[in-house]
Amino acid sequence: MISNKREDIIKATTLLFYEKGLSATPMSAIAKEANVGMGTIYNYFPTKEQLINELYLILKEKQANYVLHELEKVKDFSVKMKLLIIWERIVDYYIHFTQEAILLEQLSFLPNLDKETQEKGKEYFTEVFKIYAQGQQEGIIKLGNMQQLAYFAKGGLANNVKFFVANKIEITPPIRQLILQCAWDSVKN
Amino acid sequence: MISNKREDIIKATTLLFYEKGLSATPMSAIAKEANVGMGTIYNYFPTKEQLINELYLILKEKQANYVLHELEKVKDFSVKMKLLIIWERIVDYYIHFTQEAILLEQLSFLPNLDKETQEKGKEYFTEVFKIYAQGQQEGIIKLGNMQQLAYFAKGGLANNVKFFVANKIEITPPIRQLILQCAWDSVKN
Amino acid sequence: MISNKREDIIKATTLLFYEKGLSATPMSAIAKEANVGMGTIYNYFPTKEQLINELYLILKEKQANYVLHELEKVKDFSVKMKLLIIWERIVDYYIHFTQEAILLEQLSFLPNLDKETQEKGKEYFTEVFKIYAQGQQEGIIKLGNMQQLAYFAKGGLANNVKFFVANKIEITPPIRQLILQCAWDSVKN
Amino acid sequence: MISNKREDIIKATTLLFYEKGLSATPMSAIAKEANVGMGTIYNYFPTKEQLINELYLILKEKQANYVLHELEKVKDFSVKMKLLIIWERIVDYYIHFTQEAILLEQLSFLPNLDKETQEKGKEYFTEVFKIYAQGQQEGIIKLGNMQQLAYFAKGGLANNVKFFVANKIEITPPIRQLILQCAWDSVKN
DNA sequence: CATGAATGAGAATTCATTCAT
DNA sequence: TATGAATGAATTCTCATTCAT
Numbered sequence: 001m002i003s004n005k006r007e008d009i010i011k012a013t014t015l016l017f018y019e020k021g022l023s024a025t026p027m028s029a030i031a032k033e034a035n036v037g038m039g040t041i042y043n044y045f046p047t048k049e050q051l052i053n054e055l056y057l058i059l060k061e062k063q064a065n066y067v068l069h070e071l072e073k074v075k076d077f078s079v080k081m082k083l084l085i086i087w088e089r090i091v092d093y094y095i096h097f098t099q100e101a102i103l104l105e106q107l108s109f110l111p112n113l114d115k116e117t118q119e120k121g122k123e124y125f126t127e128v129f130k131i132y133a134q135g136q137q138e139g140i141i142k143l144g145n146m147q148q149l150a151y152f153a154k155g156g157l158a159n160n161v162k163f164f165v166a167n168k169i170e171i172t173p174p175i176r177q178l179i180l181q182c183a184w185d186s187v188k189n
Numbered sequence: 190m191i192s193n194k195r196e197d198i199i200k201a202t203t204l205l206f207y208e209k210g211l212s213a214t215p216m217s218a219i220a221k222e223a224n225v226g227m228g229t230i231y232n233y234f235p236t237k238e239q240l241i242n243e244l245y246l247i248l249k250e251k252q253a254n255y256v257l258h259e260l261e262k263v264k265d266f267s268v269k270m271k272l273l274i275i276w277e278r279i280v281d282y283y284i285h286f287t288q289e290a291i292l293l294e295q296l297s298f299l300p301n302l303d304k305e306t307q308e309k310g311k312e313y314f315t316e317v318f319k320i321y322a323q324g325q326q327e328g329i330i331k332l333g334n335m336q337q338l339a340y341f342a343k344g345g346l347a348n349n350v351k352f353f354v355a356n357k358i359e360i361t362p363p364i365r366q367l368i369l370q371c372a373w374d375s376v377k378n
Numbered sequence: 379m380i381s382n383k384r385e386d387i388i389k390a391t392t393l394l395f396y397e398k399g400l401s402a403t404p405m406s407a408i409a410k411e412a413n414v415g416m417g418t419i420y421n422y423f424p425t426k427e428q429l430i431n432e433l434y435l436i437l438k439e440k441q442a443n444y445v446l447h448e449l450e451k452v453k454d455f456s457v458k459m460k461l462l463i464i465w466e467r468i469v470d471y472y473i474h475f476t477q478e479a480i481l482l483e484q485l486s487f488l489p490n491l492d493k494e495t496q497e498k499g500k501e502y503f504t505e506v507f508k509i510y511a512q513g514q515q516e517g518i519i520k521l522g523n524m525q526q527l528a529y530f531a532k533g534g535l536a537n538n539v540k541f542f543v544a545n546k547i548e549i550t551p552p553i554r555q556l557i558l559q560c561a562w563d564s565v566k567n
Numbered sequence: 568m569i570s571n572k573r574e575d576i577i578k579a580t581t582l583l584f585y586e587k588g589l590s591a592t593p594m595s596a597i598a599k600e601a602n603v604g605m606g607t608i609y610n611y612f613p614t615k616e617q618l619i620n621e622l623y624l625i626l627k628e629k630q631a632n633y634v635l636h637e638l639e640k641v642k643d644f645s646v647k648m649k650l651l652i653i654w655e656r657i658v659d660y661y662i663h664f665t666q667e668a669i670l671l672e673q674l675s676f677l678p679n680l681d682k683e684t685q686e687k688g689k690e691y692f693t694e695v696f697k698i699y700a701q702g703q704q705e706g707i708i709k710l711g712n713m714q715q716l717a718y719f720a721k722g723g724l725a726n727n728v729k730f731f732v733a734n735k736i737e738i739t740p741p742i743r744q745l746i747l748q749c750a751w752d753s754v755k756n
Numbered sequence: 757c758a759t760g761a762a763t764g765a766g767a768a769t770t771c772a773t774t775c776a777t
Numbered sequence: 778t779a780t781g782a783a784t785g786a787a788t789t790c791t792c793a794t795t796c797a798t
Contacts, residue, residue, distance in 0.1 A: 005779090021300045023212030026771050028781090037780035039774080048772060102298065109295040111210040144367045148349055152371045155348020156341040163340040178333045182341045186375035194762085215788055226763035231790065383758090399678045401590030404792050406760090415759035417795080426793065480676065487673040489588040522745045529730040530723040530749045537722020538715055556711045560719045564753035572783085593767055604784035609769065 006044050008034040013055055018099040022052065022106070053117045056107045059100050064124030066093050071127065079135035080184065086128060087157055087183050091176060094161040102162075125150075132187070142189050149187045157183055195233050197223040202244055207288040211241065211299075242306040245296040248289050253313035255282050260316065268324035269373065275317060276346055276372050280365060283350040291354075294347070314339075321376070331378050342372045384422050386412040391433055396477040400430065400484070431495045434485045437478050442502030444471050449505065457513035458562065464506060465535055465561050469554060472539040480540075503528075510565070520567050531561045573611050575601040580622055585666040589619065589677075620684040623674040626667050631691035633660050638694065646702035647751065653695060654724055654750050658743060661728040669732075672725070692717075699754070709756050720750045 012034035016025040027048055031038045045051035067089045074082060094101045107113065108121070132150055135141030142149060160179050164171050171179075201223035205214040216237060220227045234240035256278045263274060283290045296302065297310070321339055324330030331338060349368050353360050360368075390412035394403040405426055409416045423429035445467045452463060472479045485491065486499070510528055513519030520527060538557050542549050549557075579601035583592040594615060598605045612618035634656045641649060661668045674680065675688070699717055702708030709716060727746050731738050738746075 019300060024301065027773080028771070031781085038772095038782090039780055040778080042773070043778070106295075106298045109291070109298070111208065112213065142367065142370065145364070148352060148364070148367065149371065151352040152345040152349040152368070152375075155351075156345030156375060158348070159344020160337055160341040162344075163337060175334070175337070178331065178337065179341070181331065182338065182375040185377070186341075186345060186371040188374070216790080217788080220764090227789095228764065228791075229762055232761070235790095237789070397678060402679065405794080406792070409760085416761090416793095417759055418757080420794070421757065484673075484676045487669070487676070489586065490591065520745065520748065523742070526727055526730060526742070526745065527749065530727040530746070530753075533726020533729075534719040534723030534753060536726070538719040540722075541715060541718040553712070553715070556709065556715065557719070559709065560716065560753040563755070564719075564723060564749040566752070594769080595767080598785090605768090606770075606785065607783055610782065613769095615768065 005034070005036055005040060008036060009041055009044060009051075010055060010058060012036075013051060014059070014100060014103060017055070017106070018103045022110075049112060052107065052110065052112070053114055056104070056110075056113060056117055057120060059104045059107070060121045060124060062100070063093060063097075063104060066097070068124075068127055079131055079138060079140060080188075082131050083135070083153075083187070084180055084184065086131075087153065087180055088176070090154065090157050091161055091171065091179060094158065094165060095171060098165050101158075105158075135187075140189055141187055153183045153187050156186060194223070194225055194229055197225060198230055198233060198240075199244060199247055201225075202240060203248070203289060203292060206244070206295075207292045211295075238301055241296065241299070241301065242303060245293070245299075245302060245306055246309055248293045248296070249310040249313055251289070252282060252286075252293060255286070257314075257316055268320055268327060268329060269377075271320050272324070272342075272376070273369055273373065275320075276342065276369055277365070279343065279346050280350055280360065280368060283347065283354060284360060287354050290347075291351070324376075329378055330376055338376045342376050345375060346372055383412070383414055383418060386414060387419055387422060387429075388433060388436060390414075391429060392437070392478060392481060395433070395484075396481045400488075427490060430485065430488065430490070431492055434482070434488075434491060434495055435498060437482045437485070438499040438502060440478070441471060441475075441482060444475070446502075446505055457509055457516060457518060458566075460509050461513070461531075461565070462558055462562065464509075465531065465558055466554070468532065468535050469539055469549065469557060472536065472543060473549060476543050479536075483536075513565075518567055519565055527565045531565050534564060535561055572601070572603055572607055575603060576608055576611060576618075577622060577625055579603075580618060581626070581667060581670060584622070584673075585670045589673075616679060619674065619677070619679065620681060623671070623677075623680060623684055624687055626671045626674070627688045627691055629667070630660060630664075630671060633664070635692075635694055646698055646705060646707060647755075649698050650702070650720075650754070651747055651751065653698075654720065654747055655743070657721065657724050658728055658738065658746060661725065661732060662738060665732050668725075669729070702754075707756055708754055716754045720754050723753060724750055 009030065012030050013025070016029055016033055020029075027041055028038055031041055034041075041051070045054060067086060070085050070089060071082065074085060077085070128150055129146055132141055132146040136143055136146060157179060160182070161171070164175070169175075198219065201219050202214075205218055205222055209218075216230055217227060220230055223230075230240070234243060256275060259274050259278060260271065263271060266274070297307075317339055318335055321330055321335040325332055325335060346368060349371070350360070353364070358364075387408065390408050391403075394407055394411055398407075405419055406416055409419055412419075419429070423432060445464060448463050448467060449460065452460060455463070486496075506528055507524055510519055510524040514521055514524060535557060538560070539549070542553070547553075576597065579597050580592075583596055583600055587596075594608055595605060598608055601608075608618070612621060634653060637652050637656060638649065641652060644652070675685075695717055696713055699708055699713040703710055703713060724746060727749070728738070731742070736742075
């Protein structure tokens with residue numbers, strides 16, 4: 001089996017960036033953690049900055065895939081159901097990929113993220129906006145800038161879950177229920 | 190007139206951290222921006238890490254003061270009114286202190302923030318939890334972990350405002366109206 | 379009573395130089411240890427280097443005074459007795475002023491000691507050479523360069539005592555007896 | 568041909584420490600003298616302090632090797648002969664490796680040498696103590712703590728030779744003769 | 757005289773990146 | 778391709794010295 005060095009590097013980088021932070025993680029540490037020579041990293045990622053940018057994109061895409069995964073199967077569910085499904089996945093994502101989720105948020109603040117990278121990162125969720133738009137047309141979602149609503153719900157969810165994760169409280173079904181209720185109430189008309 | 194070097198340093202640090210990012214801001218740049226000798230910074234903040242930690246605490250306290258400022262004047266207003274006032278202040282804070290607000294969020298994700306600093310940062314908002322508690326007793330706020338609710342509303346608000354700020358869209362009264370509506374709906378029973 | 383700042387500074391410097399070493403002892407630490415303002419040191423010693431030079435001279439003179447102290451009272455004792463008295467005092471000096479003794483040795487290696495200071499330091503023991511000279515004339519001291527003999531005995535003694543001090547072994551009368559025997563045998567004809 | 572960077576660094580350090588003193592020798596100067604990049608030094612010696620400690624050990628070992636070199640060839644010589652041979656080598660060491668010898672003595676007084684290093688440094692000469700022990704058994708060496716005697720002789724020799732070296736006087740055969748006589752007389756019964 | 761905050765040149769140390777193997 | 782020793786520019790941090798009070 002071919003060992004996928006590229007993936008090893010990404011995995012090591014994620015771990016170390018999460019644990020120590022970007023600037024406290026030298027390339028040499030990544031190389032060691034990934035069981036790879038220093039130079040090898042540079043075969044895949046020409047600079048540390050590009051490594052960061054690619055990492056961001058990779059994590060973002062993974063997140064999008066995870067969150068939107070169920071959506072295809074429920075093409076003709078109601079708007080409310082679709083949103084609930086998405087949100088549930090967001091909650092699950094934070095629970096199962098806490099490290100990546102937190103790191104992703106850190107990365108999104110980086111002033112050195114390329115504009116290009118930033119734009120790409122946003123695209124992943126255009127699908128979601130369409131659901132909100134449909135909901136507004138159906139009169140069950142609040143009117144106004146639909147992105148605003150989407151950002152509110154997502155921000156609320158994320159912050160909420162982070163609270164539980166940070167305090168190491170298990171997210172039980174009733175808790176999950178409440179979170180989703182908050183989210184729906186915040187955007188419903 | 191006594192020039193307050195400490196404050197000069199904090200101000201310069203805030204600006205540069207916001208514009209360039211933490212690790213892209215050498216201490217020498219802070220010194221120059223603050224019109225202060227390199228060594229002077231180290232008289233007030235023994236390491237760069239401590240500077241970051243203190244900056245976080247200072248910004249957090251300032252934020253808390255700003256957000257909670259009106260609260261004293263409205264001791265016997267209804268829970269809903271109190272929350273609306275707080276949220277309005279949160280929105281205003283993001284609008285008037287955008288740099289500090291964004292930076293504060295960045296800092297809160299840093300793995301290098303010490304636990305102690307993180308704990309201190311949270312204390313500032315205990316006052317708010319009491320309002321939620323009262324609302325739950327009165328039956329107008331959703332039951333469940335009250336911190337969860339508070340985090341949801343605050344996360345939603347922050348993410349929402351960040352959307353406008355990032356896209357340089359002015360927050361008009363109707364927009365503000367909608368934001369508050371989302372927040373209230375998310376926590377109301 | 380007038381507090382003698384100059385002396386306080388010298389005392390603090392001796393202690394810190396001994397414990398931490400020259401370069402690990404900043405002027406600020408000396409100021410603190412001496413309960414004196416930073417600037418005050420500079421009123422007495424214009425630079426750190428001069429402080430070091432003066433300290434060397436002070437310690438050297440103190441050592442000389444201590445070692446040669448008994449000599450005046452025994453002007454017409456035999457050469458052997460005089461030397462034994464001196465050596466006994468050397469031993470005592472190492473025992474009672476261990477810190478100063480060790481520090482003095484450290485200082486004597488400093489490449490930045492002024493030539494002038496170094497010369498002065500040596501002068502203190504010219505008296506001793508005369509005794510050796512007399513002993514050679516009397517035929518009871520080995521012939522040859524008398525300074526060589528003096529240096530041998532003193533080096534032997536010092537190294538010997540340092541061994542006991544370093545290993546925290548008490549120098550009992552029989553031990554002291556042996557040391558003096560070694561010294562005398564090394565120079566006697 | 569493989570250039571041994573480690574050795575280059577040690578050599579450069581020895582030279583500069585001897586000429587300028589420890590604290591007057593920045594790592595950058597060592598790098599330049601050794602024709603090596605700054606960072607290279609840190610690949611071999613993690614801190615300046617460790618460089619100093621290792622240098623001490625290296626010089627000490629080299630000294631021991633030099634001084635004890637002849638000893639193997641003369642396994643069944645008399646105690647007196649063995650000691651004379653050792654002392655002769657000590658004298659030669661000072662003459663041929665004056666810089667290293669002086670530096671070694673300087674280093675041995677440093678408060679920043681760790682205990683571990685100091686202990687290791689001493690081990691090199693355990694062989695010598697055995698000779699003294701044998702001499703005591705044979706009744707030709709003074710009774711008492713044998714280390715004390717060894718230290719006396721060595722301290723005397725070193726100080727003696729330093730006198731000549733410092734004053735740039737050539738050590739002629741008769742001078743050498745006298746030095747050895749002093750040493751032997753000091754320990755012989 | 758005494759003070760100690762302020763200074764900035766200089767020192768130690770780090771780390772992204774290169775390149776010979 | 779893979780490696781990791783070597784590099785030195787950049788960064789953090791120190792500390793002798795000054796000077797306004």
